[in-house]
Amino acid sequence: VWSAKKNTGSSAYFAAGRSIKGWQNGLAVAGDYMSAASFLGISGMIAFFGYDGFMYSVGFLVAYLTVLFVVAEPLRNAGKYTMADLLAYRLKARPVRAAASVSTLTVSTFYMVAQMSGAGLLVNMLLKEDYPWISQNVAIAGVGALMIVYVIFGGMHGTTWVQIVKAVLLMGATILLSFLVLQKFGFSFSAFFDAIASHQYTDAKTGMEVTRNFLDPGMKFGMDVSKWGPLDLISLGLALVLGTAGLPHVLVRFYTVPDAKTARVSVVWAMVIIGVFYILTTFLGFGALTLVRPQEILGFNENMSAPELAHVLGGDIFFAFISAVAFATILAVVAGLTISASTSFAHDFYSNVLKHGKEVSQEKEVKVARIAAFVVGGMSIILAILLKEIN
Numbered sequence: 194v195w196s197a198k199k200n201t202g203s204s205a206y207f208a209a210g211r212s213i214k215g216w217q218n219g220l221a222v223a224g225d226y227m228s229a230a231s232f233l234g235i236s237g238m239i240a241f242f243g244y245d246g247f248m249y250s251v252g253f254l255v256a257y258l259t260v261l262f263v264v265a266e267p268l269r270n271a272g273k274y275t276m277a278d279l280l281a282y283r284l285k286a287r288p289v290r291a292a293a294s295v296s297t298l299t300v301s302t303f304y305m306v307a308q309m310s311g312a313g314l315l316v317n318m319l320l321k322e323d324y325p326w327i328s329q330n331v332a333i334a335g336v337g338a339l340m341i342v343y344v345i346f347g348g349m350h351g352t353t354w355v356q357i358v359k360a361v362l363l364m365g366a367t368i369l370l371s372f373l374v375l376q377k378f379g380f381s382f383s384a385f386f387d388a389i390a391s392h393q394y395t396d397a398k399t400g401m402e403v404t405r406n407f408l409d410p411g412m413k414f415g416m417d418v419s420k421w422g423p424l425d426l427i428s429l430g431l432a433l434v435l436g437t438a439g440l441p442h443v444l445v446r447f448y449t450v451p452d453a454k455t456a457r458v459s460v461v462w463a464m465v466i467i468g469v470f471y472i473l474t475t476f477l478g479f480g481a482l483t484l485v486r487p488q489e490i491l492g493f494n495e496n497m498s499a500p501e502l503a504h505v506l507g508g509d510i511f512f513a514f515i516s517a518v519a520f521a522t523i524l525a526v527v528a529g530l531t532i533s534a535s536t537s538f539a540h541d542f543y544s545n546v547l548k549h550g551k552e553v554s555q556e557k558e559v560k561v562a563r564i565a566a567f568v569v570g571g572m573s574i575i576l577a578i579l580l581k582e583i584n
Contacts, residue, residue, distance in 0.1 A: 219462020
């Protein structure tokens with residue numbers, strides 16, 4: 194309601210009136226970027242695949258250098274609300290805006306599907322005993338509906354503050370979890386990594402006791418080309434390092450600041466926060482490996498490694514807190530995806546393709562964006578329910 198009062202025009206709704214400060218936007222960018230895939234997924238990857246899983250953390254972090262040195266300044270200088278504004282300077286406006294809009298809607302929708310499926314799993318896991326009627330489908334629909342309403346009324350200003358609060362909560366939770374993990378090893382890095390290098394567990398397939406060094410590469414990608422070929426690894430590396438520079442919900446954040454200098458400041462803030470976070474995923478993932486399941490390596494859902502670690506270290510209350518932070522993480526990212534998709538449709542496709550670039554009132558453009566948010570959110574809910582079994 195507070196944010197809705199500030200949405201007095203298209204600039205306010207799409208770009209928060211370009212009034213966001215550098216440090217605020219840095220927190221919001223970090224909150225937008227550190228998704229459930231980062232907090233839950235990478236922690237699980239490290240817990241199950243060791244060194245190979247940590248390579249995802251490295252890739253996600255390095256990707257932001259591309260944004261810092263290549264994308265942020267020209268994007269803010271040349272654009273208005275979307276990436277297509279920059280492309281339209283060099284290419285034919287209508288075709289490139291149509292292509293950019295379709296690309297943004299596609300990326301945002303499928304990104305939202307993964308996030309909402311994770312939210313459904315998380316909510317269902319937390320509440321299924323006390324509220325058995327809350328199935329994963331109901332949880333997915335609830336998350337989607339909540340974010341649709343929030344984006345329709347709150348716009349970019351509301352989305353920004355959701356992402357800022359989420360970034361603070363997530364960093365606090367990650368630092369606390371890492372502290373508790375190291376405490377278990379007497380704050381000795383040597384003891385911590387020794388436990389990882391000689392970890393014993395019961396193999397789920399053979400039932401035999403196995404000792405493995407989880408710091409060795411190859412547990413996911415293999416040590417020869419028969420498992421992951423050179424082209425597979427090159428493709429993965431390019432996607433990790435360059436993919437961030439094409440994520441619409443990240444790029445749209447640079448339009449919320451007043452100038453290019455502030456955009457650069459916000460990227461530096463985001464780099465520091467994101468860098469610390471991805472370094473700390475080492476302790477979350479390897480902590481889950483060594484503390485949560487000393488006997489059975491496949492004893493629980495891979496994506497629930499961080500919440501399970503919190504349960505072991507702090508009991509039910511800490512487990513609930515970490516799960517709530519993970520839920521807030523999903524909500525913030527879904528909000529960012531929804532606003533970027535609706536902005537692209539209203540500004541690029543409706544105003545500049547369907548209307549051939551003719552003057553469209555700000556009220557009409559915002560109305561179209563709100564309708565687009567409803568449609569994209571609804572499609573994402575349906576797809577997330579249909580595809581929830583696909584990890």
